[in-house]
Amino acid sequence: MAETSGDRGFREGAVAVVPMAVAVFGFGLSYGVLARAAGMGGVAPVVMSATTFAGSAQFAAASVLQAGGAAATAALSALMLNARYLPIGVTVAPWLEGGFWSRLLHAHLTVDESWVIAAEGTGRWNPRVLLAAGMGLWIAWILGTLGGVLFGNVIGDPARLGLDAAFPALFLALLMPQLRTRERVTEVAGLRIGAPPPAIAALIGAAIALVLTPFTPAGVPIVAAGAACVIGLRRRR
Incomplete structure (x- = not known):
């Protein structure tokens, strides 16, 4: 059976996201360790990663809680960090496929990295690439969080692995072609x-x-x- 453009886009997104997913997994480990230390328990961090799927916002919320801040303050910090998704959503919305539930799924999986990977450099976004890249990042983030929660004592500080430098470097490499347009x-x-x-x-x-x-x-x-x-x-x- 011949490969359709949708299948090809999904495959391209799944392949392109692998290096970034590895870095996201490492950050998930860090978040799991921090969230457990902040007193969030073992279940809440994983559920939050699955439903919120916003690394910087989750780190901010966990840091506020660890410092003894109120839950409302933690939520406000997360909301402010996630405000950047408003313009991101505006740019990608015209290219999303299907009905309400399909668009809702695409919206949930639209993060900085999947958005950049799906960009075609002409003001267009490939929804199948976006879906595949977002799914890869989402799974990596959840698994990383779970690993941090379960094995935080063994892992220690994940920052010593150098992923704090690898992540922005990978993101910049993805972003550079867009800056040249x-x-x-x-x-x-x-x-x-x-x-x-x-x-x-x-x-x-x-x-x-x-x-x-x-x-x-x-x-x-x-x-x-x-x-x-x-x-x-x-x-x-």
């Missing part, structure tokens, strides 16, 4: 949305985040950087 146009709800060249948007966002990081709570720099990029969008006829 010119102005993008995405259609959302019948409107053609244009944005500055990705490299310029990335530099502006990075500058804003760096300036705000020393003076604002966790999550605020990311929200501000994302907001600046969203404000830069302009409608086209």
Whole structure:
């Protein structure tokens, strides 16, 4: 039987995500260890990884709880860090397939890494690549969390493995081709949305985040950087 474009996209996403999934598994170990130390028990961290699937937000929430902060504060920190998914969702929404449940699944599996892997460099996103990459990352994150919860005493500090450097390096390698493209146009709800060249948007966002990081709570720099990029969008006829 001939391979369809959907099957090919799913296979490409599954292959492309492997290096990133390895790094995500390592971060899952770190999160499992931290969450257990924060008093979240053994079940809650794994359930949170399966249902929330947001590494930075989960780390922030666990850190707040470990420091003795309230659950509401932990939830607010996680929400602020996840606010970046609003513009990500806007860009990928026109390319999602199927009805409500299919789109809900794609939305749940849309994270920074799967979003970048699925980008085709022309303002388009391949939903099958997105699905495969997101599933690979989701499984790796859950298994890593489970490993950290169960074997944290044996593993020790996962940071000594150097995955804290490998993860951003891999993400940057995936992102670089997108930064070389010119102005993008995405259609959302019948409107053609244009944005500055990705490299310029990335530099502006990075500058804003760096300036705000020393003076604002966790999550605020990311929200501000994302907001600046969203404000830069302009409608086209």
